[in-house]
Amino acid sequence: MLTSVKIIVHLAALLPLVWLYYGAINDTLGADPVEYVIHFTGTGALNILLLTLALSPAAKFFKKPVLIKLRRLVGLWAFTYAIFHLLNFIFFELQFDWRLLVSEIVKRPYITVGMMAFLILSLLAFTSINRIKRKMGKNWQQLHNWVYIAAIAVVIHFYWSIKSDIYQPALYALILLWLLSLRRSRIKVWLFK
């Protein structure tokens, strides 16, 4: 049962990427495939990250503990989409202009915040390896609480990257606030103990 669910999750996350790059390389995704792949993988990463945060409350609510076991898997897909998002930006938007990359990270708050979220997600992904997780003991949970900070940073990154629309980022912010409020006691302990 768990295996087949995992296979479905993998396919549901992988197939859109295959479709995306097939279309982008063949120039069938509208006028600017670069903008398309950046937005697709960026909002994809945010959606999957929020899905990861929804798994624990959903497991409780629907009394389906199996959902808990999907957290690492889904979280790693959020990270994978974030990697594609960043690589799209470097390869196809900046086209390997490394100096421009560095100056954009330093000068543009929305890129700075985005990179910060990416670094956090990288650490979480790296420490999700079983051996490392065991070695870290209690510190592991401490570190992985940072997923909340990453999620907030991603929503800010999205909001700051937009020229004028407020509704979409506001919707994301509301969903995130709701997901965080479901674990407020836990977050309080983490922040103020």
Next chain:
Amino acid sequence: MLIKSKKPYQLSEAQVTDEQVYINRRQLLKSMGYIGAGSLLAKPASASPLDFWNSAEKSKFQYRKLDFKISEVSQEQLTPEAKVASHNNFYEFGLDKSDPAKNAQDFKVNPWQLSISGLVNKPLTLDYDDLFKRVPLEERIYRLRCVEAWSMVIPWVGFSLAELIKKADPKSKAKYVAFETLHDPKQMPGQRSRRIGGGIDYPYVEGLRIDEAMNPLAFLSVGLYGKTLPPQNGAPIRLVVPWKYGFKSIKSIVSIKLVDKMPPTTWNLLAPREYGFYANVNPDVAHPRWSQASERRITSGGLFARNRIPTLPFNGYGNEVAHLYKNMDLKRFY
């Protein structure tokens, strides 16, 4: 002896890279030569040899071929027609670049009224047919640089803004020109809903200083790629100011008013720190949130097109317009 004087903005025919477009230009010329005005009687949309890009898309909007003085071929690769007509910032029809092409196909451009009013001796009102008749049409191939750091090369059809303004005989008190887009929430979903329209207060307004407006480069477009404008590109008439960021080039204009004070402009009202009145293309003045030093030129390439190029001051039209801004601090007046 034939002495051909070339205006600086007429690019030379030397190195044509986009062969597809090149071939079809010749066909267009031929068809106009052989059939002439009769071609106007042919079925409107299917008649154009340039339709090869649109063959898959069945759009409702009716197009008509235009009669115009053809421009010399650009040495820069043109942006394909399908991309020009599907990558649009026209928030009246939605925020995504692909939204206007989807949502604007029912847009009614005929009847239309464009008024030239304010500080003029002879106020004018042009109806739909006048837009194509009052001033002889010509083609201009211009680079369009969006403030979002992408650019296109587009063959517009239209006429100099100055030609039209002169017909209204501006008074000497007129110092600025104010433009306004149609306000019709019934037709424009972005004007009905702040969510669809990006929270902008409509109608969209823009402005130029009078000397900018009278510069021969400032252009009113009624067509592109030899046909009337698609609605998503600002049909039936839009401004094209090639040395300024794209948002200055206001679409679907109903009013041109000569005024004595600097008029309000939409993006400046929305975010004054990010968008100035002048909005001249300037690689040295970054948008607060991204660099303007380079841009991605959208042509026919897919994901791997290496299309990042340096951005030029005044979008490469400095010879024609830099004198307008002598003694001005362009970092302050961005």
